[in-house]
Amino acid sequence: MDMAVVELSRLQFALTAMYHFLFVPLTLGLSFLLVIMESIYVMTGKEIWRVTTRFWGKLFGINFVLGVATGITMEFEFGTNWAYYAHYVGDIFGAPLAIEGLMAFFLEATFVGLMFFGWDRLSKVGHLFVTFCVALGSNLSALWILIANGWMQHPAGSAFNPETMRMEVTDFYAVxxxxxxxxxxxxTVSAGYVCASVFVMGVSAWYLLKGKWTNVARRSMMVAAAFGLASSLSVVVLGDESGYALTDNQKMKLAAIEAMWETEPAPAGLSIFGFPDMDKHVTHFDIKIPYVLGLISTRSLTGEVMGINDLVLKADERIRSGLIAYDAVEKLKTDRTSAPAREAFELHKRDLGYAMLLKRYVPDPRQASDQQILMAAKDTIPDVPVMFWLFRMMAGIGFFFIAFFALAFYCASVCQFNKRWFLKLAVVIVPLPWLAIEGGWVLAEIGRQPWAVEGVLPTFLGASSLTISQIWTTIVGFTLLYGTLAVIEVRLMIAAVRKGPVEHPPASSEGGQQQGNAGFAPLPAE
Structure with a gap:
């Protein structure tokens, strides 16, 4: 496989995935913010909450459409750009994607139209139920996609079948x-909730700075402040849980995030600053907090966190073990009844993927030299400096949001969001959650390299047989298309925000009286 084709295929998928992920977090978070706001409307009966819900629902709808449109492209890319990947692990990876399409997406598609057009056709409780189903469908979509992605990070419940020469499900419960x-x-969903809360806070703060629709803005900020504080706390707590999961399942990723080259005596310290050196395998000016990494990753004072260099030696051992499995598979191709080959395969099958790393250097891994085996073992080290700094940027933004939403609570109770410096801060920080979320996605995917599926299929073996010109053509085409869609999205969102929570009242209420200004345009300032 031409590595230029592989890298360009990775670039194309990264661009489409990161563009798609601009819309997903806001969809996840806004959907449940709408449920909260509409629940208050149902409980209180105040028209101002109906207007508030419909306004944020309009922004949700614009974002939702772009999210769906860009997500479809990614699913096709598994077949066009990653054909061997789709063939080799499609029995497992395809199942969560199919369930997502049949269950979660159809749930969203069925109820989203009712949510937008059923305000005057459904009862209050009926419409709230519809809104909840849209939110549930959105989050279930994320669940099944992340089950598929989680399997790529930790391929549980599956095994290689030498009869079909593919990975197959052995335990769907484990998947x-x-x-x-x-x-x-x-x-991920908690990060989406933070993203939506910051977005609502920022737009509402802009209204308060302009003195427009202040009754809607203050109520929106109150809801977003509470939802955002709970979500930002959960992001940090659940991020700690993710770190614990890495200890058993992705030790190299954890070591790379900490730029931990050598195994330290338990419990290991947590690096807060340093400059990792990929050539010398050291971290210059390393500053650590003692014991913290050991506590986070092992939940004990005695658990050991392996360093990068020891993990390379471990990879060397697994490659040599995988060569036995690879040789057994080749023998089973010619004689499926060979008992010795079957026994050798069963003993070493968990390391078969490591032997396939050698295909980057030699067509037949069994012909690899010791030097080539060591080179393949070193390939298991991801880009340490990128991971080290991305994680610290993401974590720093996460802790900042906890402080920000705590401050929002203070402002809500003490000054009713009348401090202009706080309102300006709320507007300025709107891009930060997207920066942290995109950084987290890059961190997860770079940290898995050189694997398309951790320990099972190297990335360079999963790509389709395309030409460089074909990939560049599609990259340019997608960039132009998505760039156009981005302009349309931004213009629609800005237009909706500038128009504000404006509604046209019906000709008369049930009692024959014209609706007052309890939420209809123009909304009075408080």
Missing amino acids: LFNPVAQAKFVH
């Missing part, structure tokens, strides 16, 4: 309740 997938799901 479904994969600990990595669970940790990723709760961490």
Whole structure:
């Protein structure tokens, strides 16, 4: 496989995935904010909450459409750009995607139209139920996608079948309740809730700074402040749980995040600053907090966190073990009844993927030299400096949001959001959750390299047989298309925000009286 084709295929998928993920977090978070706001409307009967819910629902709808449109492209790319990946692990990876499409997406698609057009056709409780189903469907979509992605990070409940030469499901329960997938799901949706809360806070703060629609803005900020504080706390707590999951399932990723080259005596310290050196395998100016990493990753004072260099030696051992499994598979191709080959395969099958790392250097891994085996073992080290700094950026933003939402609570109770410096801060920080979320996605995917599926299929073997010109053509095409969609999205969102929570009242209420200004345009300032 031409490595240029592999890297360009990775670039294309990264661009489409990161663009798609601009819309997903806001969809996840806004959907449940709508449920909260509409629940208050149902309980209080105040029209101002109906107007508030419909306004944020309009922004949710714009974002939702773009999210769906960009997500479809990614699913096709598994077949076009990653054909061997789809063939090799499709029996497992395809199942969560199919369930997501049949169950979660159809749930969203069925109820989203009712949510937008059923305000005057459904009862209050009936419409609230519809809104809840949209939120549930959105989050269930994320669940099944992250089950698929979690399996790529930790391929539980599956095994290689030498009869079909493919990976197959052995325990769907293990795939479904994969600990990595669970940790990723709760961490990802919590980040989406923070993203939506910051967005609502920022737009509402802009209204207050302009003195427009202040009754809607203050109520929105109160809800977003409470929802955001709970979500930001959960992101940090669940991020800790993700770190614990890495200890058993992705030791190299954990070591790379900490730029931990050598195994330290338990409990290991947590690096808060340093400059990792990939050439010398050292971290310059390393500053650590004693014991913290050991406590986070092992939940004990005695658990050991392996360093990168020891993990490379471990990979060397697994490659040599995998060569036995690879040789057994080749023998089973010619004689499926060979008992010695079957026994050798069963003993070493968990390391078969490591032997396939050698295909980057030699067509037949069994012909690899010791030097080539060591090179393949070193390939298991991801880009340490990128991971080290991405994690610290993401964690720093996470702790900042806890402080911000705590401050929002203070402002809500003491000054009713009248401090202009706080309102300006709320507007300025709107891009930060997207920066942290995109950084987290890059961290997760770079940290898995060189694997498409951890320990099972190297990334360079999963790509389709395309030409460089074909990939560049699609990259340019997608960039132009998505760039156009981005302009449309931003213009629609800005137009909706500038128009504000404006509604046209019906000709008369049930009692024949014209609706007052309890939420209809123009809304009075408080």
